[in-house]
Each structure stands twice: as C-alpha cells, then as structure tokens.
Amino acid sequence: MPGDAPPDGRSPLTVLFVAGMSGAGRSTAANVLEDDGWYVADNVPPTLISTMIDLVRESDPDISRLAMVIRASDETIGRQLDDVRKALEASGARTKVLFLDASDHILVRRFEQVRRRHPLQGGETLVDGIARERAILAPIKSAADLVVETSALTAAKLREVVEGVYPHQADNRLSVAVQSFGFKYGLPIDSDLVADVRFLPNPHWVPELREQNGRDAHVRDYVLGQDGATRLVELYLDLVDLVSTGYLREGKRYMTISIGCTGGKHRSVAISEEIGRRLRTQTSSDGAPRFDVRVIHRDLGRE
Structure with missing residues (x-):
C-alpha cells in the first residue's frame, strides 16, 4: 500500500x-x-x-x-x-x-x-x-x-x-489552520469549514472598541460575552472533533477553519483566537497534543 x-x-x-x-x-x-x-x-x-x-x-x-x-x-x-x-x-x-x-x-x-x-x-x-x-x-x-x-x-x-501542510513531526496529529477573514474581501476558497459570526453584535459600533481588534482583551471579552458566542465555539470544537477523526482515517492531515465577519477585524479574530486556544489544550490518550494549531488573520490590518 x-x-x-x-x-x-x-x-x-x-x-x-x-x-x-x-x-x-x-x-x-x-x-x-x-x-x-x-x-x-x-x-x-x-x-x-x-x-x-x-x-x-x-x-x-x-x-x-x-x-x-x-x-x-x-x-x-x-x-x-x-x-x-x-x-x-x-x-x-x-x-x-x-x-x-x-x-x-x-x-x-x-x-x-x-x-x-x-x-x-x-x-x-x-x-x-x-x-x-x-x-x-x-x-x-x-x-x-x-x-x-x-x-x-x-x-x-x-x-x-x-x-501546516504536513506536520514537521512524523506523528498522527492533524494540522489545523484557524483563519479569520472579512466577507467584504471574499470567502477563502481553501476553507474546509466556514463559520459566519456576523450574527454577533459588531464592536465597530462601540466607539471605545472601534480602533482595537479581536486580539485585544476588551474586544475579546465583548465578543465572547455576547449571547451565542461561546455556544458557537463549542459547536465548532465538536465539529472539528468529528471531522478530524475522518480526515486522519482518510490520510488527510490538514484542515482550514475559516471564521468570517464583515471586515475581519473584531468578531472573527476574537472567535478564531478562542477556537485556536481551546484546540491547543486538547490532548490524546498519551498526553500529546491532538492538533498542530496555527491561527491566521487574513484581513487584519486592511482598511
């Protein structure tokens, strides 16, 4: 074989x-x-x-x-x-x-x-x-x-x-790229899973948060504190758990999860960071990390 x-x-x-x-x-x-x-x-x-x-x-x-x-x-x-x-x-x-x-x-x-x-x-x-x-x-x-x-x-x-195409280590970990993006700049065509977080209130309309981004603590807390935000993260972690098993079985070792909001600055960045953080805490039965995780912010910094 x-x-x-x-x-x-x-x-x-x-x-x-x-x-x-x-x-x-x-x-x-x-x-x-x-x-x-x-x-x-x-x-x-x-x-x-x-x-x-x-x-x-x-x-x-x-x-x-x-x-x-x-x-x-x-x-x-x-x-x-x-x-x-x-x-x-x-x-x-x-x-x-x-x-x-x-x-x-x-x-x-x-x-x-x-x-x-x-x-x-x-x-x-x-x-x-x-x-x-x-x-x-x-x-x-x-x-x-x-x-x-x-x-x-x-x-x-x-x-x-x-x-992330292939893990550097010769192991069975799935390499996961969690990518934030702005729908106004187009949907990433290399996505395996896509989440639309535009249903969450936009920090852009909060004056003290507008110039910050989803990696800043105040924006992160604002986004994750909204109704449905934590539930979305949990659902996507369950989905990754389900899909990753099949990917490894079929010999695919790379997954791209794309999280989108309007401009790719606040909501999608905060949710991507949280999903990435939680994925990094997951371990296999032997205590080794389950995933090789990278968080990418495609549109952060665009005007």
Whole structure:
C-alpha cells in the first residue's frame, strides 16, 4: 500500500509536488519546505522525476520527504504528472499535490511590480501568458490535494499555511489552520469549514472598541460575552472533533477553519483566537497534543 516501508528497509517516502500559477507563490512555498527539512528540487521535468528520486535516495537513504516544484511546460504535463504519481505510489511512496493559485488581476499586478515577463507570454501580452498557463495547469489543479488561494495572502501568511501542510513531526496529529477573514474581501476558497459570526453584535459600533481588534482583551471579552458566542465555539470544537477523526482515517492531515465577519477585524479574530486556544489544550490518550494549531488573520490590518 502507498506509504508502507520499502522492502529495502529505508524510510517511507513522501513526495510533495508543488504546482501552481507563476507569481502565486511557488518559490515561497519551496523555500518554506526547504527550511522545514524537505529536500526540494525545482523545475524537474516529469519524465525525469523518478530518475532524480532514485539518485537522491541512493545518495542519502534517510531522505524521506521530497518536494518537487512543477512548472507549466506543455499540454501533456498533467498526464505526465499523473503517470509519475501512479508509478511512485505503486512503489510504496505517498504522493501529494499542493497547488498555488491567485486571481488574474493579482498575477498581473505582481508581474508588473517585479517588471518580469511571464514565462509563457512569448510575443503576446501578459494576460495571454497567464491564460495559457492556467489552461495547461487546469488538470493538475483539479487533481490537487490542497489548493491555496494566495491573492489575499502576504508572504508571511503563506508561510504559515505551507508550514501546516504536513506536520514537521512524523506523528498522527492533524494540522489545523484557524483563519479569520472579512466577507467584504471574499470567502477563502481553501476553507474546509466556514463559520459566519456576523450574527454577533459588531464592536465597530462601540466607539471605545472601534480602533482595537479581536486580539485585544476588551474586544475579546465583548465578543465572547455576547449571547451565542461561546455556544458557537463549542459547536465548532465538536465539529472539528468529528471531522478530524475522518480526515486522519482518510490520510488527510490538514484542515482550514475559516471564521468570517464583515471586515475581519473584531468578531472573527476574537472567535478564531478562542477556537485556536481551546484546540491547543486538547490532548490524546498519551498526553500529546491532538492538533498542530496555527491561527491566521487574513484581513487584519486592511482598511
């Protein structure tokens, strides 16, 4: 079965393919993975991936986590990557695909900021290059295990997300990202569970709380003191308990819980912090933490 120890006694191998749109954060993701101890290879043609993995494992049999950054080449790359994954899993490896995406508008802005040409632009416009790459990568995105939308993410927040894709420790903990956001800026598309806390009174309309945020004690106490706030937190903890068991059983080790209010400054931040705090206190039967928890505030600081 995929993930079983190889017959030669080496550590089970995990291969993470990092794909996505140019300008969506592939290089940032690769740097994060490398910092976390992954062996990272960039721009390896799919036809050479198996050969490269064999060479890496021969040089260092203890390497068990490889990340391969995949870039769009031609229309066959989706099929080629699918063939590579099947071959690797047949050999006992575990494979995953992380896909990084962003809106066309954001990609155009990022390329213009760094004054670079799109790699598939050729003699056409930047928009044409983005469209060509999106079409080529569509099969890979549809088959990805995790799609991260980076349009609204800073490099620091993208790092937090990528660090949670796989726990650093070789354990059975579920990595949970609790993410606050503002509905006015759009729903995060990488959410597994979403809670709308706009039913709670908005601290924005309390003059002494308006300029503070949900991490400040006065705002936190105001939000959590409202009718239904604590009950919502408890219900979501029950839901995470239910879903996490199934995720681990199915081999998924990453969950994103998105908590939304109007602007992502007060209510969603306070509730996210409280859910994160309570998740960190939960332990397994052996006393070890059940979850690897990160709290991310996507829209905090926006005007």
